[in-house]
Amino acid sequence: MSEIIELKSQWDAFKIENPKVRIRDAAKQLGTTEAELLSTAAGTSVTRLRNEFPEILKAVEPLGKVMALTRNDFCVHERKGVYSNLSFSGPMGLAVNPDIDLRLFMSAWSSAFAVDEAGRKSLQFFAKDGEAIHKIYLGETSDLAAYETLVHNFAAEDQHAELEIVKDTTLAEEKPDAEIDAAAFREKWLKLKDTHAFHGLLRKFGVTRTQGLRLAPEGHAVQISYESLKAIFHKASDTDLEIMVFTGNKGCIQIHTGPVKKLVQAGPWFNVLDPDFNMHLREDGIASVWLVKKPTEDGIVTSIEVFDAEGTIIVQFFGKRKPGIPENEHWRLMVNELAVML
Template sequence: MTDHSPAELRRLQAEDEGRPFDLAHKLGVPEAALVAARVGHGVLRIDAVPGQLIPAVQALGEVMALTRNRSCVIEKIGTYNDFHDGEHAAMTVDEEIDMRMFPRHWVHGFAVEAESAQGIRRSIQVFDAAGDAIHKVHLRPGSDLSAWQALTRDLALQDQSDHATFEPRAPVEPPRAQPERLDTLLREWAAMTDTHQFNTLIRRLKMNRLGAYRIAGAPWVRPLAVEAVPALLQRVHDDHCGVMMFVGNQGCIEIHSGHFQNLRPMGPWLNVMDPRFNLHLRGDHVAEVWAVEKPTRRGPAISVEAFDAEGALIFQCFGLRPEKGGDAAQWAGLVAGLPAMAEAAE
């Protein structure tokens, strides 16, 4: 990691007009180091624990919620409602801002104020122990500034140093399979009654998601061509198909439930630019795509899941549940029509 003083990081940020994520990568520092360097210069260290932070964020009213991984960014406008806290997992359950949070990764929290041509931009930014972004909340014109003032007063930490230390970033776990346990995997996969049982199953068998997909085969998984990803976005848009799009990282998963109205590909980026929902996906990062089926009490849960070259999950897309206005048969037909890996090779 390149060694830069906080003053130098502040200067470099002032000179750079790009995204902090890109500048951090160029400098060889965690993104959180750029934010921490500005403590005392428009940035305040705050309590990052979701049980403390999210109720204060809810009081802000309408905001924009942003979650990203290396290959995909999801942005949703709404209010943080119906918060459920938990030691290992927490959630907000709302039509617009629907999130799953894993508190142990919410390590570094900052309240940020930055000058812009449109005035002061305010945000909450949370990072993990390695300094990678977990979740960000951007205030909007209608956000409650008195609630912002209360948040910065009540959640400010005693430590307001502009120096920060970070742990090494954990490497992406490569695909992990146990072919000798394939019969058990398939037998218990067929017996599932809820999609959440899958994670428990593969952990017990000492596999991970991608490793299990690679050995499971029909009828539960089908390898798709990487071209299936832009095709998926286009067909969801064209067919006005309701979906649930899951984008996240180790500390937060954000979910869009609804449709795609405006597709705007730009270079390697595949973008959905809707009034209250944006998705920015690096199509060139997609290395593997799988159509996956898991049995549940309510019928099969069918998903399209994309991974990068290291095996990191980029996104999962499910059909919107019928009780939310989705059409299970439409979604199943859409996924069945996506190009398979073998088709692309021919």
């Protein structure tokens, strides 16, 4: 308990001296985690919730229109809409809607809080390492009474229980290219029937994602310039082309499908600032951008994949499509036209 009191004191002093620093960045500067900082306010502006994550998420729909936020270190994805059509099967969850579209990996979820930040109310979910997985913010039209009911129904009995933080110290080691059966890998790539099978292909051959792109069949993965990506965004904006934006972390992938209209540069951040969709992409965190082509039963699917220096995927972009429907030809032509190879 004394450690919590000390952390609370440090956090209170930090907020006074650094009122504009976001809690995620504050946690790094203080050598702690976002979840631990929130837990210092449990019982006041923060309510610890029981670890009944699927049940909590299914109870969000009555809140009405909310803002879903999923991020990693270099990309923030914010989408407004109504939580509905949630389903869970073992450790996997889905929310499939035109607005709130999520892929949930529940084995990574570890703690949950209801948070009141100067009147801005939210539900926030964290991984075992204290990093945020997903957040749900109330909007102007959200049902406040339904939110208060949800918080009451799921409040943890012990608001001050110790928050167990388990740091993930394992690093994915990349095998030398010479140890990979590259010919067999390329052959299997060319026989893909579904983009979702790509992760299994990488796992089967023991390759990292960026290594897999390096070893891809000729013409199926090429590194392109970051300026090409921005040019593609501006062309999509100018032509009202609907695209798909996938941003995720270990516990959640959040998807936007639709146009991207208002593009704004702010320092190192490249932003989409539309009424129901915002994306904030930090340019100085980008190490590589790839144009990738994967075979499916519906023809080639073309994506733009963005990676950080550790080879972790930051964000992916596709043309709007659904299973059973071929890729948007305008997306394919635009990407191939504007991509400048490195």
